[in-house]
Amino acid sequence: xxxxxxxxxxxxxxxxxxxxxxxxxxxxxxxxxxxxxxxxxxxxxxxxxxxxxxxxxxxxxxxxxxxxxxxxxxxxxxxxxxxxxxxxxxxxxxxxxxxxxxxxxxxxxxxx
Amino acid sequence: xxxxxxxxxxxxxxxxxxxxxxxxxxxxxxxxxxxxxxxxxxxxxxxxxxxxxxxxxxxxxxxxxxxxxxxxxxxxxxxxxxxxxxxxxxxxxxxxxxxxxxxxxxxxxxxxxxxxxxxxxxxxxxxxxxxxxxxxxxxxxxxxxxxxxxxxxxxxxxxxxxxxxxxxxxxxxxxxxxxxxxxxxxxxxxxxxxxxxxxxxxxxxxxxxxxxxxxxxxxxxxxxxxxxxxxxxxxxxxxxxxxxxxxxxxxxxxxxxxxxxxxxxxxxxxxxxxxxxxxxxxxxxxxxxxxxxxxxxx
Numbered sequence: 001x002x003x004x005x006x007x008x009x010x011x012x013x014x015x016x017x018x019x020x021x022x023x024x025x026x027x028x029x030x031x032x033x034x035x036x037x038x039x040x041x042x043x044x045x046x047x048x049x050x051x052x053x054x055x056x057x058x059x060x061x062x063x064x065x066x067x068x069x070x071x072x073x074x075x076x077x078x079x080x081x082x083x084x085x086x087x088x089x090x091x092x093x094x095x096x097x098x099x100x101x102x103x104x105x106x107x108x109x110x111x112x
Numbered sequence: 113x114x115x116x117x118x119x120x121x122x123x124x125x126x127x128x129x130x131x132x133x134x135x136x137x138x139x140x141x142x143x144x145x146x147x148x149x150x151x152x153x154x155x156x157x158x159x160x161x162x163x164x165x166x167x168x169x170x171x172x173x174x175x176x177x178x179x180x181x182x183x184x185x186x187x188x189x190x191x192x193x194x195x196x197x198x199x200x201x202x203x204x205x206x207x208x209x210x211x212x213x214x215x216x217x218x219x220x221x222x223x224x225x226x227x228x229x230x231x232x233x234x235x236x237x238x239x240x241x242x243x244x245x246x247x248x249x250x251x252x253x254x255x256x257x258x259x260x261x262x263x264x265x266x267x268x269x270x271x272x273x274x275x276x277x278x279x280x281x282x283x284x285x286x287x288x289x290x291x292x293x294x295x296x297x298x299x300x301x302x303x304x305x306x307x308x309x310x311x312x313x314x315x316x317x318x319x320x321x322x323x324x325x326x327x328x329x330x331x332x333x334x335x336x337x338x339x340x341x342x343x344x345x346x347x348x349x350x351x352x353x354x355x356x357x358x359x360x361x362x363x364x365x366x367x368x369x370x371x372x373x374x375x376x377x378x379x380x381x382x383x384x385x386x387x388x389x390x391x392x393x394x395x396x397x398x399x400x401x402x403x404x405x406x407x408x409x410x
Contacts, residue, residue, distance in 0.1 A: 001202060001203075001204075001205070001206050002206075005206040006202055008206075008208055009201060009202060009206065009208055009211050010184075010185060010188070010189070010198075010202075012208045012211050012212045012215070013189055013194060013198060013201070013211050013212070013214075013215040014188050014189055014215075015212065015215070016211075016212045016213070016214075016215025016216040016219060017189055017190075017191050017194060017215050017216075017218075017219045017222075018245065019216065019219070020215075020216060020219030020220055020221075020222040020223055021219065021222045021225075021226065021244050021245060021247050022226075022244055022245075023223060023226065024223055024226030024227050024230060025226060025230065025233070025240075025244055028230055030234055030235070034230055034231070037367075037370075038227060038230070039231070040370060040374070041227050041228075041363075041366065041367075042227050042228050042229075042230055042231055044333075044334045044366050044373065045224050045227055045228050045334075045362070045363075045366065046224075046228040046256050046317070046334075047314075047317045047318075047321065047332075047334035047335045047338065048334045048335065048337050048338030048341070048362045048366065049221070049224050049225070049228070049338060049362075050253065050257075050310060050313050050314040050317055050335070050338065051314060051334075051335050051336075051337070051338025051339040051341075051342060052221075052338050052341070052342045052355075052358055052359070052362065053249055053253070053310040053314075054307070054310045054311055054314050054339070055338075055339065055342035055343055055346060055358075056342070056355065057306060057307035057310055058307065059346055059351035059354070060351050071301075072304075072307075075304060075308070076307075076311060079308045079311050079312065080311065080315060083311075083312055083315050083316075084315075089153070089156060089309070089312050090152075090155060090156065092308065092311075092312050093156050093305055093308040093309055093312060096304065096307075096308040096311075097159075097301070097302065097304045097305045097308055100301050100304040101300070101301035101302065101304070104300060104301045105300075105301075
């Protein structure tokens, strides 16, 4: 790919991405009343999307591999437990991430 | 975009008793206060973005691209998943149409973010364009779920979260592109911070929608649909192609169950621009109030 082709490709990708970001706002402009169905979706989509994003992050976990997905499962339990116990955002996230980083290093040694 | 409302975001403060007449200096002070509130909420994103950005920059650099390219694409594309794909797209033969189609498909989830933020991003004035342009998974999640205190200007809060997040991503990508080869510490697994963040936001939403076991299904149709629909599509379509099918399943289920869900209390007022905050405040007794002191935990 030449440098010009490279820039065209980047520009086209920017265009596609920007389009998906702006489309809802271009269709439902501020002057217009938002239809009831769209308002309803605006209320119910986000909780479902957070579920989708969690699964998206976990999409490559291999439950049949060497570690049976244990680092992910255990760290997720740690995140949830810390959240339910202490609430807040940073503690559960830091705890879960540190736990995960330790587990992916230690588990292979322990399981041999 | 209508920009004839001069003190856009601050005008919102009028709802909670203040008048809408706000001088330039007050606006500056408001902006500063909003930044102080916004910054702690972006710390998790900072960790994840800088790490992932470095990974992206290194990947680009080791694929033979110049060091500035990751920073540029980070700034103007600003979608992590698309940028990682970008590496292979730029390495293959020139095909703008397929690149465009890929970008639209990968970005399709932004449509959901847009619909969810339609109400919240109303009357944001000049900031609105930037807020929409920088809607990423993480920025959307933080801005959507944030319980913004009454004394903080919402438009500035959203603006700072968006700007800081984008800066983290660009800084990480630039660092990876230019200095990636110098990094020798093993940071494997740090990307779990992003997973953890979505899990926490998911739990937050869950608690906010009710904690009674008795009405588990009634209270959490949305969350359960999101999880079950995605898992189902992941199993059927595999990790690389399950996002769009999942979105279609989620959309279909939520539309089919609209009547019963509205009866169950998924009121429409919740997400209209004016009333969502006061309603949040009512619900938040337990779930969201903790959100506010998140910064004290570390």
